[in-house]
Amino acid sequence: MTTAPAAAATAPAGTAPGEGDLRVAVLGVGMMGADHVRRLATRVVGARPVVVADAYAATAHRVAAAHDGVRVAQDPLAAIADPEVDAVVVATPGSTHEELVLACLERGLPVLCEKPLTTEPDSSLRLVHAERATGRRLVQVGFMRRFDEEYAALRALVAGGELGAPLMLHCAHRNAAVPAHFDSEMVVLDSLVHEVDATRFLLGEEVTAITVLHPTSRRDAPAGLSDPTFALLETAGGRLVDVELSVSTGVGYEVRTELVAEGGTAMIGLDRGPLVATSTGRRGRAIPPTFVERFAQAYDTEVQVWADAARAGTTDGPTTWDGYAAAAVCAAGVASLRGGGVRVEVELDEEAR
Structure with missing residues (x-):
């Protein structure tokens, strides 16, 4: 299992493109894809976006218009086939x-595929075999937590x-x-797929069983959604991982x-941002509104590491096997959920x- 490389330097906003830059197509420019376009255009060294594609043409044109030198492809497959594209970011729906x-x-083409690699294990396994048939590592899966400084530090603490x-x-x-539409x-x-990969990354072993349960749901949960969810993961080494979602x-x-370890404990995720005291007498830290803000540094590092490796014709991050293993655990989790909380x-x- 790969560990997170150190953060690479990033370019200041407005950096002029270089002749040797990796030319990237971004497929799917919703919230995540548009953020990657901005990142490639303003923060990543040695790479730049040149083509975008999206199921909603108006969205693609709006994102392209915000960055010099970016054009719109008719569809994702046309973007992949474009002779001026050296690498691809896939941020379309998992299906x-x-x-x-x-x-x-x-x-x-080297590709950074946002999670999930695919929505079910059989198709993920097909990609494992398809990549292997090329004789090269070309796919990096977007498990960005591996590149977060806190997760990397916790992994180093375990490994040390x-x-x-x-x-x-x-x-x-x-x-x-x-x-x-979220159910x-x-x-x-x-959501749980991130904890699945984080478990494999932090502990260095596979998840072998999962139980998914629903406690009493919050009264204002959206229709069709029982919230919160509780999951219990078991690993090959006999460790237990509980997750509240x-x-x-x-x-x-x-x-x-x-x-929780034999000689102590360690926690991450508590102290992001400055501690602020207000005139009302309250003290605390701001909670980021979405994952984009919380993991901004991780995304920057992830894409920079991917771009550096892609320029060399390879990848350096979570693999197709990592994507397949996560898909297999999540499929078992859905089976547990459908079975009323049975262990699978x-x-x-x-x-x-």
């Missing part, structure tokens, strides 16, 4: 990822053995709100993780590792 990543592999053997992780993952299974597939708190975006073992094709 489209298999087709688009396969097209990138056929052209031999300062606190002794890890025993448990306690995790919380809270959103202020989610789109109207209970999407909590597992779109709340996606409609109305407060902000909160993510924290506590490690995770099935992995170890021969494909």
